Amino acid sequence: MISLAELHIYHRIDREVFARLVTTLMRDPAESLLVIAVWLWLEEKGFSSLISKMSKLSNQMVNVLAREAVSGLNCLESDQVPNVPPNGGMYFTSRLLDRTDMSLLFFYHNRFSTIVGVKNVLNNVCAKIFTDILPLVMGIQVRLNQPIPMASFPHQLFGDVEIVRRAINHVEIPVAGGGDQILQLWGMPVLPKNNLSEDDKTMFLTFSRGFRVTKNEVRGLFTRLYGLDAVADVIMQENISDDAQPLFARLILNSIATVDRMLNGRRIAKFRVNGKHIWARKYERRDV
Incomplete structure (x- = not known):
């Protein structure tokens, strides 16, 4: 059995960076969920070690990278070609990744892949691994096995997300009959393809x-x-x-x-x- 505690261990760095976003940098919790979902999805797309690299950066630089991720998310909301600055609009993210193909146009040209990918990460990863952090930063009390109310959701692009507070020993995925799921879990954020609707x-x-x-x-x-x-x-x-x-x-x-x-x-x-x-x-x- 895979417990919530084991998920927290696997996603330790993701949790540390998310905590910096919503506590030290005092960024909006709902927006920060989308920001880290973007970063996790980019890692799945082959932009490896993005969050691990930024965990070693200053708070100021993490804040800059978060603003760039928000700019990428904003590109998804319009059918118009984004007004891309000479540096591509994702300058520090591209420098961190050492990739020249990362710019606001990446989100524009991969709009629907990004929307579906971020939605999957949001619901299958983020909704599970930040359930203890969110009530603390939002200053609310949520009972175990109860959903955490999130402002800005349902989102116009990513729909609703159900984030339920669980006990640390809560079991997420049973091993019996779920070997493929276990492989996917420990290779996070590789997600089940059947989450994609027709x-x-x-x-x-x-x-x-x-x-x-x-x-x-x-x-x-x-x-x-x-x-x-x-x-x-x-x-x-x-x-x-x-x-x-x-x-x-x-x-x-x-x-x-x-x-x-x-x-x-x-x-x-x-x-x-x-x-x-x-x-x-x-x-x-x-x-x-």
């Missing part, structure tokens, strides 16, 4: 009236552009007569990364197949 990987396509686009043309176009395994399914407009032209479709992809490749930061992308235009945007479910 809607997260779905594009909404529209077609020009008078130019019939078939299901095979849609699948053929996007497999040619993004690989044979890029497309999971194509669902054409339903409930129309056999001789009517579909005007829209849902394109279900196998990877959230392909969504970002298709849009490349834009709200709408335009494609062409056999002389016919296809417009693509991120699918958003509308419950009636």
